[in-house]
Amino acid sequence: MPKDPARGDGPVVRHDRDDARYVRRGPESPAATPTATPVDEPRATAGTAGSPAVGTAAGAPPGGAVPAAKRAARRPGRAVPIALIAVAALLLLALAAFATTLIVVSQQAEGNPFRDRALFVDPDSNAARAAEGSGSDEQREAAARIAASPTAIWLTPERVLPGTASATVADTVAQAEAAGALPVFVVYGITDRDCGGFSSGGLPRDEYLDWVDEIADGLGDRRSIVVLEPDSLALASECPDPDARTALVRSALARFSGTGAAVYLDGGHSAWLPAAAMAESLRAAGVDEARGFATNVSNAQATDDEAAYAARVSEALGGAHAIIDTSRNGAGPPADGEWCNAPGLALGEEPHALDDRVVDAVLWVKPPGESDGTCNGGPPAGTWWPEQAVELVANADRLAGGS
Structure with missing residues (x-):
C-alpha cells in the first residue's frame, strides 16, 4: 500500500472494490437504529x-x-x-x-422500489460461467452457490463499450422483465475512476456522459435500480479536482431523470467519512434528485453499523433512502483494516427488501468472488477468482454452523 500522508484523525487505509482510501475513525455519536x-x-x-x-x-x-x-x-x-x-x-x-x-x-x-419485487439473477454472470467451467468440484460448487443469488451487474466502459451500451442494457432489462424481476446495475466509468488506484480507468468527461446517455436509453421507462459510481464522492477529496468530480456525478445523475430507474449515489461507509461530511457531498451531487445513496459497496462493515450510519446520513439530508451492500460482510471487517482482497471475509446476508424508514434493501452490489485488484495474490480488479469464492462460501458456512 502506498505510504500516503494521514488524513483527518486517523491513518489512511484503502477501500477494497476499487481501492478507494478511507480513514478509520472512532465511532460517531450513537444514533438509534432506523x-x-x-x-x-x-x-x-x-x-x-x-x-x-x-x-x-x-x-x-x-x-x-x-x-x-x-x-x-x-x-x-x-x-x-x-x-x-x-x-x-x-x-x-x-x-x-x-x-x-x-x-x-x-x-x-412508488415507495420502496424493491418491495414485492424479485431481484434479477444474471444467467451470464462471472459466477454462472465459472460454475459451468473448468476448476475443481469445490470451486464450481462455490461459484454455483454465488451464481444462484442476485448480484448487481457492473457496467464499465471496458466491458460495455461506448456505442454498445444502449443495446446491452436494453437486452438485460428485457430479460429481467420477462422473468418478472428487477435488475440492479452499477455504473462505473467516471473520468479518472479510482484516482489512479487498482480500478483506475474511466472515460473523458464528454465521452463519459455520452456513455451514460446510452445506458439511460437502454433502461427506458422500465423499472430498474442504478448504483451510480461507487466511491466517486467519498473518494473525491483524494482526487485532483473534487468539485469537478462532484459536478460530473450530478450531470450523470440527471441523465436518468426520464427513466424508470431508482438511482442511489455513492454513500461511502461507516468507517470512512463522518455522516455529516458524506451528506454534504451527496447534497452537492444532487441526491435530492435520486432515490438515495448506497453504503458499504465492496466493503465489509457490519450491517448494523451501516444501518446506523445510513440513518445519520439520511437525517442530515432530510430523509434520503439507502441500500447496504452485504455481499462480503458476513464476518465483519478485518481487524487489521486490510483494504484489498482481505482474507477471512464471508458472504453476508442474502439480498432482500426491508420495511425500514431509511434502508430500502440489503444487496450484493459487489459480486462475491471477483477480485479487488492485484493485491494479496489476486488477479486484476473485477476478474473471477475461484480461490476467493471458495473462501467466502466456506467462511459463511462456518459462521452459520457456529463452529
Whole structure:
C-alpha cells in the first residue's frame, strides 16, 4: 500500500472494490437504529390534515377560564364572527397540512422500489460461467452457490463499450422483465475512476456522459435500480479536482431523470467519512434528485453499523433512502483494516427488501468472488477468482454452523 500522508484523525487505509482510501475513525455519536416501518408510508408531519393546531385545542378558550356567557356579554355581537374566524383558520390549517401530505406522498409515490419485487439473477454472470467451467468440484460448487443469488451487474466502459451500451442494457432489462424481476446495475466509468488506484480507468468527461446517455436509453421507462459510481464522492477529496468530480456525478445523475430507474449515489461507509461530511457531498451531487445513496459497496462493515450510519446520513439530508451492500460482510471487517482482497471475509446476508424508514434493501452490489485488484495474490480488479469464492462460501458456512 502506498505510504500516503494521514488524513483527518486517523491513518489512511484503502477501500477494497476499487481501492478507494478511507480513514478509520472512532465511532460517531450513537444514533438509534432506523425504526422498521413501511417505507412507502408518508412520514408524520406537523399539522396533519384534520388535526388541531399544535398547542391549541379546537375551541379552547383563548385566555383562561372566563365563562363563555361573560365573554359574550363583554363583547356583544362578536362571538359568532370569532367562531367563524376560528373555523376558517382550522380549515386553512387542514388544507395546508393536506398539501404538505401530498408533497410527501409525491416524493415517495412508488415507495420502496424493491418491495414485492424479485431481484434479477444474471444467467451470464462471472459466477454462472465459472460454475459451468473448468476448476475443481469445490470451486464450481462455490461459484454455483454465488451464481444462484442476485448480484448487481457492473457496467464499465471496458466491458460495455461506448456505442454498445444502449443495446446491452436494453437486452438485460428485457430479460429481467420477462422473468418478472428487477435488475440492479452499477455504473462505473467516471473520468479518472479510482484516482489512479487498482480500478483506475474511466472515460473523458464528454465521452463519459455520452456513455451514460446510452445506458439511460437502454433502461427506458422500465423499472430498474442504478448504483451510480461507487466511491466517486467519498473518494473525491483524494482526487485532483473534487468539485469537478462532484459536478460530473450530478450531470450523470440527471441523465436518468426520464427513466424508470431508482438511482442511489455513492454513500461511502461507516468507517470512512463522518455522516455529516458524506451528506454534504451527496447534497452537492444532487441526491435530492435520486432515490438515495448506497453504503458499504465492496466493503465489509457490519450491517448494523451501516444501518446506523445510513440513518445519520439520511437525517442530515432530510430523509434520503439507502441500500447496504452485504455481499462480503458476513464476518465483519478485518481487524487489521486490510483494504484489498482481505482474507477471512464471508458472504453476508442474502439480498432482500426491508420495511425500514431509511434502508430500502440489503444487496450484493459487489459480486462475491471477483477480485479487488492485484493485491494479496489476486488477479486484476473485477476478474473471477475461484480461490476467493471458495473462501467466502466456506467462511459463511462456518459462521452459520457456529463452529
